[in-house]
Amino acid sequence: MELTPPAVSRVANSSLGMLGVLGSTTYGLEAGGVSGRVGAGLAVLGFAWLAVRGYQLGVSCASGQVTVRGFFRTRVILREAITEVTAFPALRWTSAGGRRHWTPMSALMIADGEWAGISRSKRADIARLRRWVRGTRH
Template sequence: MWPLLVGVVVIALRDDLPLAVVIVGALVCVGAAVYLAMLGWRLGVVFDADGIEVNGLLRSRRIAKEEIVAITNFPAVRWKNADGKARWTPIFAFANPGRVIPLVERHNEAAISILQDWQTDAKPEPVKKKRRQRPAR
């Protein structure tokens, strides 16, 4: 959001621009900021027994659990599609590039840990029936 704020300030400080241009520029910047805030509000991850849905800034992606290779500390989901091609999907909701707020950093690390535990949760092996041996006669 800071680049948008800088844009508003620069436009407002320009003396040679008509007032209408300054107002339109400010409205565009405010509209873009509101739009980005709404996209940021829906950032997150939802997972269940079948897979994971990663909601990003521009798109959301559903990945089946069996396609997931790893959930990294980046944070991102490494996975392979049906053709076997390696892919990755970043999880922007838990990204903390500045690492300046310890509370947020701890929350993000805990969330990534929960996802990693979910991903590595051992799948139950099918129970094989043992053949009953007949007593020897």
């Protein structure tokens, strides 16, 4: 099961990175020195990476595990380890060693002023995730 926001929301998630690419490219083209251009080039790479990650935000559920793709990291959590799907939304889970964790799901966060259709879609995805997590409880 793939839980991703609608395409318009995915584009919005990547917009910060895209704006950074444009700004860094503009700066690099106008920079006079080598160090300014190298710095701008590195910034372009970083912002491009952020734009791609923003577009790929999502949650995948398969083979008894949840994969949460965030802006900076991807985490794989066993379904049996999950203790709660919070309203934030985030996953509360316990590692094999007994340590408690909290993993936010950026792709499913509902923003103030967000279009109603996108918010409904995210709420439905959170509900689907809750049902999927409960599916293995006996």
